Amino acid sequence: ETGVTQTPRHLVMGMTNKKSLKCEQHLGHNAMYWYKQSAKKPLELMFVYSLEERVENNSVPSRFSPECPNSSHLFLHLHTLQPEDSALYLCASSQDDVGRETQYFGPGTRLLVL
């Protein structure tokens, strides 16, 4: 099993739909992250979880709702999204949530909001 997996890899949804992105890490790490990568924009950190507690919420709109049921799984629940939310959503994990730790990324979910 590869280190960090994400499902689905591709998702198309309407603005009124509700969907969830799933991330799973098999590295025994304690911290997990959601990033958004839009075309021609730098990577944006959305949320940080450490030991299942949210430690960072980077002014993300409430239509994005994260959930971390345990240290291996991270979800991003989506509802009433806008077309500008179309992007690549990347999950990452690291041993702990401090700057000296390397973050390992999953393959991402390409989201298209119509």
Add this chain to the structure above:
Amino acid sequence: AQKVTQAQTEISVVEKEDVTLDCVYETRDTTYYLFWYKQPPSGELVFLIRRNSFDEQNEISGRYSWNFQKSTSSFNFTITASQVVDSAVYFCALSAFNNAGNMLTFGGGTRLMVKP
């Protein structure tokens, strides 16, 4: 505040050429870490290297080498004898040593195209 600048947005080379990707950073922290990641068309960010601010030794890993110059706040990445499989977007990133929340500051990325 931290900042990472990758001035080269796109580089195109022919296979077997050497290529250097530039990274310049700004931070007030005295202890910090620098990273390089590769993002192939599939989308996943692949970790390449981590370097702490006290270790200025250059590093070589196969065809990859990194030149860390604290005096110029640069952490450049060289690919020797480039191959088509090296085509990707490369990101330089910075994190303070005790940065709670492990907030990585990414550069804008350099898209490398290696032509056969």
